[in-house]
Amino acid sequence: MDTVVINLWILVGICALTWILSLITNDTSWVDRIWSIIPAVYVWVFAAGASLANPILNVMAVLVTLWAARLTFNFARKGGYAPGGEDYRWEVLRARMSPGQYQVFNLFFIVIYQNIILFLITLPAYTVLVSGATTFGPLEIVLTVAFLGLLILETTADQQQWNFYTHKYAEIAAGREPQARFLTTGLFKFSRHPNFFAEQSQWWVLFLFGAAAAGSIWQVSVVGAVLLSILFVGSTRFTEEISRSKYPEYADYQHRTSPVIPWFPRRLTAVSAHPDAVA
Numbered sequence: 001m002d003t004v005v006i007n008l009w010i011l012v013g014i015c016a017l018t019w020i021l022s023l024i025t026n027d028t029s030w031v032d033r034i035w036s037i038i039p040a041v042y043v044w045v046f047a048a049g050a051s052l053a054n055p056i057l058n059v060m061a062v063l064v065t066l067w068a069a070r071l072t073f074n075f076a077r078k079g080g081y082a083p084g085g086e087d088y089r090w091e092v093l094r095a096r097m098s099p100g101q102y103q104v105f106n107l108f109f110i111v112i113y114q115n116i117i118l119f120l121i122t123l124p125a126y127t128v129l130v131s132g133a134t135t136f137g138p139l140e141i142v143l144t145v146a147f148l149g150l151l152i153l154e155t156t157a158d159q160q161q162w163n164f165y166t167h168k169y170a171e172i173a174a175g176r177e178p179q180a181r182f183l184t185t186g187l188f189k190f191s192r193h194p195n196f197f198a199e200q201s202q203w204w205v206l207f208l209f210g211a212a213a214a215g216s217i218w219q220v221s222v223v224g225a226v227l228l229s230i231l232f233v234g235s236t237r238f239t240e241e242i243s244r245s246k247y248p249e250y251a252d253y254q255h256r257t258s259p260v261i262p263w264f265p266r267r268l269t270a271v272s273a274h275p276d277a278v279a
Contacts (some may be wrong), residue, residue, distance in 0.1 A: 036071035120224030123212025133213035154198035
């Protein structure tokens with residue numbers, strides 16, 4: 001059976017499973033719980049299509065597995081797999097919709113659309129498979145190093161975030177007011193979401209593996225990386241809307257710090273420092 005067909009059957013099964021579980025548990029974070037796992041399954045299926053004999057596919061599968069291990073660990077330690085571990089953003093959206101509207105949103109956006117994206121971002125592996133390319137050359141080495149560098153960047157950002165919020169909640173539990181209410185130091189001094197930057201960039205690197213194998217960047221598999229980036233744009237804006245409603249000083253942070261791509265912070269002026277001056 002063709003590897004795409006196998007993965008499409010897995011996709012259908014995962015959509016059905018996550019939707020049914022969301023209905024049974026009234027928890028719509030089941031796609032979040034498989035987010036870090038299922039892409040690695042798809043890529044290994046593509047690698048198996050070459051009988052695990054294609055070094056490019058094997059490296060891609062290992063890289064995605066490392067990505068999966070990092071994200072799964074970080075999600076687990078934040079309580080993502082624990083009962084009641086639903087993403088707080090879904091609760092906010094649920095409050096803005098009627099029950100019927102939210103269930104439509106759950107089925108078509110949370111379950112189907114996001115699962116399709118998880119499948120599409122792995123299609124560069126299929127591009128490599130059908131191209132017949134097997135030579136792991138200098139370009140593939142550069143892409144591997146780039147992917148690992150982004151993985152280290154994301155791991156570092158996750159750890160800085162973990163350290164900050166562990167300290168913050170320990171201070172609150174002790175009855176003390178934390179000096180800072182959200183993270184603005186370390187990598188977060190140069191990007192409000194350095195982990196989001198690394199996450200998206202890794203899948204663009206994976207796309208380049210496929211483009212290199214095919215000998216052209218004009219590949220339909222780019223749609224996965226594009227849709228993932230669009231999804232992150234919407235998710236980031238919604239997350240920051242919530243942050244700004246909780247912390248008025250977040251507006252200053254938005255003004256001086258790059259949204260996603262790491263860059264040097266801007267200096268606040270007397271006018272721009274006023275919350276009403278930030279759009």
